[in-house]
Amino acid sequence: MTARPSPAAAPPAAPPEPTAWEPQAEAPRLRQWSRDLAMGTKFAFTGGREGWVRVLLTGVGVGLGVALLLLTTAIPSAMQARSDRENARTDMQFGTTEPAKSDKTALVANVDTEFHGLDVRGRQLEPEGIRAPLPPGVQKFPAPGEMVVSPALKSLLESKDSRLLRERLPYRVTGTIGESGLIGSAELAYYAGAQGLAKYKDDVSGVTRIDTFQGEPQPSEELDPVLLLLVLTVFVVLLMPVGVFIAAAVRFGGERRDRRLAALRLVGADGRMTRRIAAGEALSGALVGLVFGTGFFLIGRQAAGSAELFDISVFPSYLNPTPVLAVLIAVAVPAAAVAVTLLALRGVVIEPLGVVRTARPARRRLWWRLLLPLGGLGLLAPMIGKGNDNGDFNEYMVTSGVILLLVGITALLPWIVEAVVARLNSGSVSWQLAVRRLQLSSGTAARMVNGIAVAVAGAIALQMLFAGVQSDYTKSTGQDLSRAEIQMSVPHTVSVDDARQKLVDTRGVLDAVVLSDSTLGVRGKDPDTSVMLTVGSCAALREAAKLPSCREGDAFAVQGVEYDEATPELAEPGRKLFVDPSYEGDDQGAEVPWTVPRDVKKAEPRKDPSGWERGGFLITPSALPAAAASAADAQIYLKLDLTVPDVRDLVRNTAAEIDPLTNPTTYTSSERSERFDSIRTGLFAGAACVLALIGASLLVSQLEQLRERKKLLSALVAFGTRRRTLSLSVLWQTAIPVALGLVLASVVGLTLGVVLLKMTDTAVAVDWPSVLAMTGIGAAVVLVVTALSVPPLLRLMRPDGLRTE
Amino acid sequence: MSIGHTLLGLLESGPRHGYDLKRAFDEKFGHDRPLHYGQVYSTMSRLLKNGLVEVDGIESGEGPERKRYAITEAGVTDVQRWLATPEKPEPYLQSVLYTKVVLALLTHRDASDILDTQRSEHLRMMRILTDRKRKGDLADQLICDHALFHLEADLRWLELTAARLGKLAEAVTR
């Protein structure tokens, strides 16, 4: 300062004009931010064809993930909706006393049936007064001979090959059941009008009197802890790879973006600006993904209305994502996209003249990577052995333990790939090319494989758990299919012999055996000792015991049944016993006296066709007092000729003809918990979807990488490199990290499986076939990806790549 | 540069008076050094003597006698030979080369041939220099490099000219 103006004369100091290169003041920072983000968005959409393809890929990738997430959040509410509907049409009241007959009551008979293996829910309705309750979805009671049906049943009845079902349900259809009376769009159900159900009241268990269809508000059914563990693990196992996939999807086209950012640096953007611009790009990709995802979800939801999965169908309106979770997804996905992008840019310095990866990335350290899976094991360890006592798993500990173990894979894999690949050496040219490339960028390779590894590890663990727990949840029914395929009871209103005859006359029935059961007490009222009484022809009785000889009029005492100590005691000739004794507080029994005959014979036990070893007395019909005949509960066992088409439906039709309330039961050799089954099927479907998703992202990044190397590939072809060599090197390049990933996945998966089995207190056994199957599927994904990337590779290897002019 | 060949070349497009020849020469090639009349007459008489031109007619009247010259068959051949013969590569060739290119265009010959031929000649020289450079010591290398760079500059100019031949043709034949 040379001239010092006097304070008085000095004009008020004007604020200096801000120059362009001076740092801006605080205020415009927000504007600066939004401008950078907007610029990123612009880049995302205006990159020409290439740009659009990238946005589309990201959108579809993220969208599929989002749709899967939304579906997941909608499942609980769908299940709740189903159980609410089910509860609103309950006609079996447990633990409540039956209402007395009034004008507010109705009689309901359960006439469920099966057709071609499909379950049909059937009810007969008989209002007992004008104020009788109507089931939900039904406008008015169908008159006898009429019925209202669900839309699915209606179309089934109208279809060509359902003649047998039409014969079985010979009622006139007068209406359809509304959505409020059904639990799913594909449910088969009908309500038929009936008359005189009261006569079955004390005879057939499926007939009840009710004054409302609204069931007691049920405490939400507690899932078996082991099942809960399974469900939690399935969700974690399926959603983790989706997360990994979304993370990969937002990085599609990353290299090209880096170069664009470098160009921006050249024209004056600073480092932070480029990061914000990159964030803007990722953000818009994720937002497009959210829109796509919502679209996919809505389409899927509509499709779900017409689909039936694991015998469960839902109405689209059931699939409503829990609002909180939906908002969480809408916020978390874009946030994760930005976070992943910024994280990926962390190791990258974008210089005006190009992208510099931090020269030598710090050697990957092992210790903190090991902490994750070890921490997961630590969380799971305290719960070992809890499965069978009270089975109280802490959901949070289970979930985070499993997540930590699986995340541990994504942390360990890069280290392992780096460590192993650094030691790989000599080999063919293709091998050398692949290995060297992996050595230079093992991180990228590992990232690509992470998703597959997590999915496979989870699936292996679950398979083990399933295989281990399977025996607990699969009960052998003990039913002997070589002796009978169908068992049915007959109401007392029809003659057993007539019924048997009709059944034997039915096409495909080889034999029908009738065994009638009752009890024998030492007194007529409240006997302190009672044994089984079985009535049947000699042929029939031979199905229930080993008889030395048998003639009509004989009686036998079964000896040697473990739980039955009373029979040998009571089997002294001349002892007076009572058929169908009465018990305090129960209905009046027949109390018909019967004397043990002098020539009572001894019989050895044998399992009957239903798998039951019965004790007590066996007598032929003529040895039974006539008065006692009605007190016996007749069961008919049918042996079928399975080569006759639809033989089971033919039998069901005859049964319905005999009396609609007969209830034929089809025998199976074993019966699994249905819920367990659907979890297992769900896992398979989910794992397939997830692996397909990951395969798609692998393919995209593979192609991107190849395109980057177009010139080099052409040069390699110029000096005579065989196409086979290059294709093989592409294969190795994917196969090496995937193989390592699969090995790690197997180790972690087996560990997790062992821990989970120990938690459920099940014997540890490795299910090798499923380990092989899962790793095989993982390997198949690699092969498919390589196979799909070979044609573009061959195209890229054409000499056009050398043309520069 | 050869004034004789240039004047011959100018005559190839049609008979002219000596005065016209001077004007055409000055206009196209003589921007900074116009020709003297004497130079034109002495050159023309030499060409006449060698049979490369002939007198097409004489206009008498006031002032100097005005002869109209026309090119002979031998003259055309001579121009052709001159154009086809590359110049000895040396610095500051441009004016000769420029003259040749313009004349070629004026006489509807292929100018790029001249350039290719000249490049070939330059390359021959450059090969010799490059060879000497490779065998010589540092001083040789520096001297050779100097010459090489100058020759290269000529050739670059040639390339550029070749690339602009179309425009040049428009300009000179207008």
Next chain:
Amino acid sequence: MTPAGSLLVAHDLRKAYGPTHALDGAEFSIHPGEVVAVMGPSGSGKSTLLHCLAGIVTPDSGSITYNGHEMATMNDSRRSALRRSEFGFVFQFGQLVPELTCVENVALPLRLNGTSRKEAERTALSWMERLEVDDLSGKRPGEVSGGQGQRVAVARSLVTSPRVLFADEPTGALDSLNGERVMELLTDAARSANAAVVLVTHETRVAAYSDREIVVRDGKSRDMERVV
């Protein structure tokens, strides 16, 4: 019509990319041990001529004979085998495989021919010595300068002792000093191995390392030696 003793001869080559005629009746011939510069302005078809001669691109019409064999009758794998064993290549930007070390890059063509790794790398190292880059053997291409990388590329092109070396603007990305050094080493090495060199360039100082030049203009070639 074929100049006697020629190693590689092309006659009346035509090749169009869409509507543009990259080659429109080009001629070419080269003798063993000869260095021929292919010159011409950008887009004149120089590179296409080189690609055709090397059997990378198949011309639309015309004939190319190498050592008396017509290339058009060879299938792709035979042409590839020819390139592997008889030809060598140098490109403008080296086109070294970035993941491989320099010595591995140089050894690559030998290994493609089935030479054992050890043997290939020993030969590679001796070529690198001749091109004065043997000290770079363990480095990756990203860690060496442009001139060094190009010399590695020259070593790679010569390692199979090819009979024809194709060089497409080998000094295009280098400064004059590095460019001249590369040319000196390249032509010395090629001459001592009696390899013919097809040198595509637009720089006359580079072309000055040749024995003769042909000019390609608008897809037509001109052999300057036969014109004069």
